[in-house]
Amino acid sequence: MTDTTTTPPEIGGVGHSVKRVEDARLIEGQGNFLDDIALPGMLHMALVRSPVAHARINGIDTDAATAVDGVLAVVTGELMAAHGLAWMPTLSGDTQAVLATDKVRYQGQEVAAVIATDPYAAADGAELVDVDYEMLDAITTPQQSLAEGAALIRDEKEGQTDNLAYTWETGDEAATDAAFAGADRVVSLTTHYPRSHPSPLETCGIVADVNSVTGQATIYMTSQAPHAHRTLFALVAGLPEQNIRIISPDIGGGFGNKVPIYPGYVVATAASLLIGQPVKWVETRTGNLISTGFGRDYYMTGELALTNEGRIQAMRVDMLSDQGAFYSDAQPTRYRAGLFHVCTGSYDFPHAHIKCRGAFTNKAPGGVAYRCSFRITEASYLIERLMQTAADELGIDPAELRLRNFIQPEQFPYETATGFVYDSGDYPTALRKALDAAGYDELRAEQAAARAEGRLVGIGIAHFTEAVGAGPAHTYDIAGLKMIDSAELRVHPTGKAILKLGVKTQGQGHETTFAQIVAEETGIPATDIKVIHGDTDDTPYGLGTYASRSTPVGGAATAMVARKIADKARHIAAHLLEAAPEDIERDADKFHVAGSPDQAVSIQDAAFAAYTNLPEGMEYGLEDVTYYNPPNLTFPYGSYVVVVDVDPETGVWKVRRMVALDDCGVRINPMIVEGQIHGGLTEGFAMSSMQWITFDDDGNCIGSNFMDYLVPTAWETPRFELLETVTPSPHHPIGAKGVGESATVGSPAAFVNAVVDALAHLGVRNIDMPVLPDRVWEAIDSAGG
Amino acid sequence: MEITININGTDHTADVEPRWLLVDHIRTGAGLTGTHIGCDTTSCGVCTVLVDGTPVKSCTMLAVQADGREVTTVEGLKSADGLHPIQQAFSDEHGLQCGFCTPAMMLVGAALIDENPAPSDDEVRWAISGNLCRCTGYMNIVKAIQAAAAAAASSNGDG
Ligand code: FES
Ligand code: FES
Numbered sequence: 001m002t003d004t005t006t007t008p009p010e011i012g013g014v015g016h017s018v019k020r021v022e023d024a025r026l027i028e029g030q031g032n033f034l035d036d037i038a039l040p041g042m043l044h045m046a047l048v049r050s051p052v053a054h055a056r057i058n059g060i061d062t063d064a065a066t067a068v069d070g071v072l073a074v075v076t077g078e079l080m081a082a083h084g085l086a087w088m089p090t091l092s093g094d095t096q097a098v099l100a101t102d103k104v105r106y107q108g109q110e111v112a113a114v115i116a117t118d119p120y121a122a123a124d125g126a127e128l129v130d131v132d133y134e135m136l137d138a139i140t141t142p143q144q145s146l147a148e149g150a151a152l153i154r155d156e157k158e159g160q161t162d163n164l165a166y167t168w169e170t171g172d173e174a175a176t177d178a179a180f181a182g183a184d185r186v187v188s189l190t191t192h193y194p195r196s197h198p199s200p201l202e203t204c205g206i207v208a209d210v211n212s213v214t215g216q217a218t219i220y221m222t223s224q225a226p227h228a229h230r231t232l233f234a235l236v237a238g239l240p241e242q243n244i245r246i247i248s249p250d251i252g253g254g255f256g257n258k259v260p261i262y263p264g265y266v267v268a269t270a271a272s273l274l275i276g277q278p279v280k281w282v283e284t285r286t287g288n289l290i291s292t293g294f295g296r297d298y299y300m301t302g303e304l305a306l307t308n309e310g311r312i313q314a315m316r317v318d319m320l321s322d323q324g325a326f327y328s329d330a331q332p333t334r335y336r337a338g339l340f341h342v343c344t345g346s347y348d349f350p351h352a353h354i355k356c357r358g359a360f361t362n363k364a365p366g367g368v369a370y371r372c373s374f375r376i377t378e379a380s381y382l383i384e385r386l387m388q389t390a391a392d393e394l395g396i397d398p399a400e401l402r403l404r405n406f407i408q409p410e411q412f413p414y415e416t417a418t419g420f421v422y423d424s425g426d427y428p429t430a431l432r433k434a435l436d437a438a439g440y441d442e443l444r445a446e447q448a449a450a451r452a453e454g455r456l457v458g459i460g461i462a463h464f465t466e467a468v469g470a471g472p473a474h475t476y477d478i479a480g481l482k483m484i485d486s487a488e489l490r491v492h493p494t495g496k497a498i499l500k501l502g503v504k505t506q507g508q509g510h511e512t513t514f515a516q517i518v519a520e521e522t523g524i525p526a527t528d529i530k531v532i533h534g535d536t537d538d539t540p541y542g543l544g545t546y547a548s549r550s551t552p553v554g555g556a557a558t559a560m561v562a563r564k565i566a567d568k569a570r571h572i573a574a575h576l577l578e579a580a581p582e583d584i585e586r587d588a589d590k591f592h593v594a595g596s597p598d599q600a601v602s603i604q605d606a607a608f609a610a611y612t613n614l615p616e617g618m619e620y621g622l623e624d625v626t627y628y629n630p631p632n633l634t635f636p637y638g639s640y641v642v643v644v645d646v647d648p649e650t651g652v653w654k655v656r657r658m659v660a661l662d663d664c665g666v667r668i669n670p671m672i673v674e675g676q677i678h679g680g681l682t683e684g685f686a687m688s689s690m691q692w693i694t695f696d697d698d699g700n701c702i703g704s705n706f707m708d709y710l711v712p713t714a715w716e717t718p719r720f721e722l723l724e725t726v727t728p729s730p731h732h733p734i735g736a737k738g739v740g741e742s743a744t745v746g747s748p749a750a751f752v753n754a755v756v757d758a759l760a761h762l763g764v765r766n767i768d769m770p771v772l773p774d775r776v777w778e779a780i781d782s783a784g785g
Numbered sequence: 786m787e788i789t790i791n792i793n794g795t796d797h798t799a800d801v802e803p804r805w806l807l808v809d810h811i812r813t814g815a816g817l818t819g820t821h822i823g824c825d826t827t828s829c830g831v832c833t834v835l836v837d838g839t840p841v842k843s844c845t846m847l848a849v850q851a852d853g854r855e856v857t858t859v860e861g862l863k864s865a866d867g868l869h870p871i872q873q874a875f876s877d878e879h880g881l882q883c884g885f886c887t888p889a890m891m892l893v894g895a896a897l898i899d900e901n902p903a904p905s906d907d908e909v910r911w912a913i914s915g916n917l918c919r920c921t922g923y924m925n926i927v928k929a930i931q932a933a934a935a936a937a938a939s940s941n942g943d944g
Contacts, residue, residue: 023876026884027868029819029859033885036818120804201823201831201885201919252821252885253919285824507883507920675879678922706828706917714910714923 006520007588012527013520014734017671020512021527022505031250034205034222035282042207043072045268045281046122048112048129049291050104053140053362053699054153055133057100057111064128065114070121073275074129075113075267077101085270088236090328091260091479092336094165095157096365097326098263102156104133105325106364107701108290110263115271115279138699139163142299142322142359153325153360165327165358168336171418176353179314183305187390192768193378194692195297195322195363197289197703198370199711200506202252204292205282206265208272215243217273221265223248223534224258224504225544228481230536232261237269248534254506255683256368259330259546260293289709290701293330294693295370297322298378302343302386310396312405314351315344315417317382321358321367329367330546331374332476332483338374341418342467345383346427346637347405352417362699371683371744373468373547384462384749385756385766392760397444398461398753399435403428406463413730420467422635423737424727425663431463434639434661437723443643451761456646458653460754464746465637468738469552473629478543482629485549486540487557489518489565490623493611495604497524501533502542503554508676508740510550513668514558517734521562522569523589523603540625548636548738551668552729557628559733564624569606575615576601634729634737638662640750646758651777653755655685655718660747663725665737673739674722680743681720686712687744688751692770759783788852792817793861801848807841808832810848811858819859819888823917830916833889834858840893842915859888862895870940871895871933880929882920889916894930902938904931 005015012018025031062074077099080086087095100111114125139145139153145163154160180186207220217239223229226246234241251258268281283292298321305314321337323329331338337356344352369375391398406427407414414422443459450457473482486502499518501510515529533539542554566586573591574581583594592600610622643657660681667673683691690710693703703709728735748769755771756764762783767775789798792815799814811820811834822844823829832844835857843856862869871891874880881887890913897904897912904912909927918926 019876020879022884023881026881026887027859027872027875027891028863029817029888031819031884033818033821035812035822038813119809120802199919200883201829201917202821202883203823251883252823253883255919282822285826285829507881507885509882671879675882675921675925678924679882679920680922682922683919705826706824707826711917711919713914713917714927715914717910717923719906720922720924 011519011523011525011588013516014666014668016516016669018512018516018526018669020509022509022511033202033250033252034207034220037207037220037249039207039209039278042278042280043115043117043275044119044122045271045279046114046126047110047264047287048114048126049287050100050107050109050111052104052133052135053107053138054105054136056103056136058132058134060112061130062112064130065125068121068125068128070117071114071125072117073115073271074125075099075115075271080270083270085237085266088261088266090326091330092327094327096328098266105153106362107699108287108364113267113271115275138362140361140363140695140697140699142320142361145359145361153362163360165323165360166336167357169355170341171353172351173353176314176316176351179351180305180316183313184308185306185394186303187306187386187393188301188303189386189389189766190301191385191766193296193298193300193381194769196295196370196687196691197693197709198255198257198295198368199289199709200253200255200257203283203285203288204258204262206268207278207280208269209278210269210273212273212276217244217269219244219246219269221246221248222251222258224254224506224546226504226534226536227502227541228478228543229261231481232479236266245537248504251506255371256295256546257293258506259368260328260366262292285706286704290704291364293366293368294364295368295372296378300378300382302382304386304390306390306394310390310394310401310404312347312349314349317343317354319356321356322361322363323358323367324361324363324365326365327358328365330369330478332470332478334475335374338369339467340375340379342376342420343379343383344416344418345380346407346463346465348407348411350417354418363695369547371680371741373466373470373741376466377745380464380745381749384464385752388753388756389765392765399431399440402431402461402463421632422465423632423729423731425635425637426725426727427463427637430637430661430663430725431639433723433725434641434659437721438641438643438657438659440641456648456758458644458646458754458758460642460750460752460757462640462746462750462753465635466742466745467633467635468548468741469630469634470547470549471633472631481543483543484627484629485542485553485557486625486627487554487561488540488625489561491524491565491607493608495524495607496528499529499531499558500539501531501554502540503545503550504534506545508550509669509672513672514555516668517555517558518562520734521559522566523586548741551736551738552634552732553628553630555736556630556733557626560628561624561626564626565622568622569603571615571618572606572609573601576605576609631731634665634732636664636737636739636742638742638746640747642750642754644754644758646755646776648780651773651780653776657721658718659721659723660743661723661725662739662742663727664739664742665729665732666726666735668736676740677722677743678720680741681747682712682717683744684747685718685751688748688769688771690770786849788849790851791855793857803847803849805848806844807846807848807851808843811843817858817860821885821888831886831889833892833916835892835896838896840896857892859891862891869895870936871930874929874933874936878925878929878932880921880925886916886918890918890926894933897930898934898937903934
C-alpha cells in the first residue's frame with residue numbers, strides 16, 4: 001500500500017483507516033431514515049399508478065376511495081392543475097406530469113394520490129380509485145419511436161412534432177471521417193447498454209410538513225442534493241426559499257436514484273399545504289423500480305480507425321438513447337448526453353466524432369447517473385468493448401493493444417480529442433501491475449490448453465478513465481445552478497470543531513472522511529470534529545452528492561476552509577509566541593517558531609486564544625466558510641482483469657478471479673475507499689450478469705420487483721482482489737480524485753470482455769448485457785461451437 | 786385482536802388489526818425503527834428479525850402470528866455487557882455503508898454463529914443470501930460475521 005499519511009493515528013488525518021463515526025448509531029438500530037420519522041398528526045399518502053403504458057384518461061372516479069374509513073382526500077391531476085402544479089420542470093429543461101391529466105405515458109405513472117390517517121387505509125383507498133383509460137398503442141423502443149408515422153407521445157408539448165427528445169454532437173466530424181477514409185483497418189461494435197435501476201434498498205420518500213399559519217415548509221426527503229432541491233421547490237411551488245427547510249436524514253443508499261424531484265414529493269407537499277397536516281409518502285419497491293430514475297438505455301455503434309499495427313487514429317460513435325416519456329436526465333445543462341464524450345478513454349488519438357439522439361418512449365423517465373458521472377459508464381463500456389473487438393479482429397493481444405495506445409505519463413495534462421484535459425495518470429504501470437497480479441501470461445497459456453480440451457476460459461481486461469467532480473462553474477451547471485460546493489468550519493474555544501457541508505452522504509462515510517481532511521489541515525483530531533450535512537437551514541449551499549463529486553468538490557472546499565482556519569491559528573500562535581507569523585511552522589498538531597520546536601502552541605491553545613486573547617486588530621472567533629469552484633474535473637482510472645470459466649453446454653459463466661487496480665489519487669480513508677470499490681464492482685457485475693429492466697410489447701415493465709429485477713446476493717457475488725497505485729490530482733488541494741463510482745463505471749466491460757474472450761476463437765465478438773446464460777449459449781451455438 | 790409479543794425481553798401487549806404485518810407492528814406499534822422495509826415481495830431481507838431465535842422476514846409474517854413468541858430486533862442485540870460481538874465486528878470490518886441492510890444482516894449473522902461457531906466463507910454467504918446489500922459487495926459483511934464468530938468463540942473460552 002502506498003503510504004500518504006502525515007499525521008499520527010491520534011489525529012487521524014488523511015491516509016488513516018479511521019473507523020466510521022456513523023457506525024455507532026447504525027449498528028444499534030438508531031439510524032434516522034426517512035420512514036422512521038413520525039410527526040404529530042402525520043397523514044399517509046399512497047399513489048395510484050397507471051397499470052398501462054399509454055392511454056388517454058377519460059375520467060377518474062374517486063367516490064369509493066373517499067368513502068374508505070380513514071381516507072381524508074383523493075388528489076387528482078385536476079386538483080393539482082387548479083394550483084398550477086399538474087406539471088413540473090425536469091432537470092433537463094423538459095416538463096413532466098406530476099399527476100396525469102390528459103394521458104398516461106408509461107406504466108407506473110402517477111395518476112392520483114390518496115391521503116389517509118394510516119398507510120393501510122391509504123393503500124385501501126388507492127385500490128378503489130377508478131380510472132377510465134382509453135388504450136393507445138405503446139411505443140417501447142427508440143427505434144419504433146423515431147420511425148416514420150409513429151404516434152406522438154408528447155402531444156401536449158408545444159412545437160413537438162415527433163418523438164425526438166434531443167440531438168447532440170461533438171468532436172471534429174470532417175477530420176474524423178478523413179481518418180476513417182485513410183485507415184488500414186476499421187473495427188466496429190453495435191451494442192445496447194440496457195436499462196438498469198439503482199434500486200437502493202431504501203426507496204424514496206418524503207415527510208412534508210407545511211405550516212399553514214407560518215408558511216414554514218419543513219421537508220424531510222430522501223435527497224442526495226438538499227440545497228438544489230430547496231431552490232427547485234421554491235421555483236416550482238412558488239414558496240419563498242427562506243421558508244423551505246429540506247432535511248435529508250440518513251439515506252439508505254442513493255446511487256443517483258435520489259437526485260431527481262419525483263411527483264410523489266410534489267403531491268405530498270401540496271397535500272400538506274392544503275390539509276395543514278404533515279404528510280408522509282414512502283414509495284413501494286415496485287413504485288421505485290417502475291417510475292423513478294433509471295440508468296443507461298443507450299443503443300451505441302462505435303467504430304475505431306486503426307493502423308495495421310493497432311494504433312488508433314480516430315473514433316466515431318452514433319448513439320440513440322431511450323429517454324422514456326419525459327426527458328429528465330440529471331446532468332449538466334450544456335451536455336445533452338452527459339459526459340459521454342469521455343468515450344475516447346485512456347488512449348492517445350487525435351480525432352473523434354460523437355453523435356447522439358434521444359427518443360421519447362412509453363417508459364418511465366429518469367436517466368439518472370446510476371453510480372456514474374453522467375453517462376460515463378456507457379462511454380467507458382463502449383471504448384473498452386471496442387478495444388476487445390479490435391484486439392480480436394486484428395489478432396493483437398488485448399493488453400498489448402492497450403499498451404500501444406495509452407496516453408503516456410509524460411503527456412499529462414492531456415487534452416483529449418473531445419476536449420477534456422486529463423489531470424494525471426500512469427496507465428502502463430497500472431495495467432502491468434494488474435496483469436502481473438492476475439498472472440496474465442500463465443492465464444493465456446492455460447486458456448490455450450483449455451481450448452485444446454474443449455474448455456472455455458476467458459480473460460477480460462478493462463482500463464477505464466473517468467471524468468468526475470463536476471465541476472468548474474464556467475462549464476457545469478444543473479438548471480442554471482453552478483456546480484460548486486461548500487464547507488463551513490467552526491472551531492470552538494476548547495478546540496473542538498463543527499464542519500458543515502453542502503454535500504450529503506448516502507453511506508459513503510462523509511462524517512468520518514471529511515473530519516479527516518480537517519484533521520490533516522489543522523491538527524484537530526478527527527474524533528473532535530462533528531460533521532453536519534443534509535439540513536439546508538444548517539449548512540452552506542451546495543449541489544449535492546452524485547457523480548463522484550463529494551471528494552473532488554466538497555472535499556476540496558473542506559481542505560480550503562481548514563487551511564483558512566489553520567492560517568488564522570498560525571497568526572494567533574505567532575502572537576502567543578511573540579514571533580512573526582512568517583516564522584511559525586506547523587507540525588501535525590502544533591505551531592512552533594522555526595528552529596525551536598520547544599516553543600510551541602497547540603491548535604487547541606490557538607482556538608482558545610481566538611476567543612480570549614487576540615492580536616490587535618484581528619477579528620474574534622475561529623470560523624470560516626469556503627465555496628470551491630474546481631479548476632477542472634478529476635480523472636480517476638483503473639485496470640481491471642477478470643477471469644471466467646464458461647460452461648459450453650449451458651452458457652453459465654463463473655468469475656474465477658477479479659483483480660481490480662484503482663488509482664483515485666490520494667486515499668483519505670483507505671478502508672472506506674476499498675469498501676466503495678467492493679460495492680462498485682458488485683454493481684458492475686450485476687449489470688453485466690443479471691440486472692436489467694426490460695418491457696414487453698405493451699410496455700409492461702419486466703423488472704418491477706426484486707423477483708424479476710435480479711440484484712446479486714452474497715452467493716452470486718464474486719470475491720475481489722484489490723490493488724492500487726496513487727497518482728495525485730495536481731489541482732485538488734489534497735490530491736484526491738474521488739472513487740465512489742469508478743468500479744461501477746470500469747468493471748462491466750471487464751466482465752463482458754472476459755466472456756467474449758472465452759468465445760473469441762469461435763468468432764464471437766459481442767454479447768449484449770446482461771450476459772445471461774441463454775445469450776452465451778446462443779452465441780456459442782450460432783458460432784457453431 | 787389482542788396479542789402479546791415478547792420483544793427484546795419485554796412483553797408488548799397491543800390490540801392489532803389482524804392484517805397488520807409484524808414489521809409494521811414492530812416499527813409503529815413498538816416504535817422500534819431499526820427493523821426496515823425494502824420491498825414488497827419477501828426478497829430483500831432488511832425486515833429480518835429473530836422469532837424464537839430463528840431469522841424471519843417480518844414483512845411476511847402477521848403480527849398476530851407472533852402472539853406469545855419471542856422476537857429479537859437489532860435494538861435487542863446489545864446487552865448490559867456492551868455491544869454484541871457482531872455489532873463490534875460490523876464496525877471494525879467496515880461491514881456497513883448506508884446501514885440500511887445492517888440490522889438484518891447482523892441478526893442473521895448472530896443466528897448463524899449460534900448454530901455454527903466457525904462458519905466458512907461459503908457458509909456465511911449462503912446464510913445471508915436472503916438478505917440484499919446494495920452498498921458493500923458483501924466482502925466485508927462476510928469478514929465481519931467471521932470475525933464475530935472468532936470473537937464469540939474466544940470469549941467462550943474455546944478459541
Ligand atoms: S421488506 Fe423486503 S423482505 Fe421484508
Ligand atoms: S450497507 Fe447499504 S444496503 Fe447494505
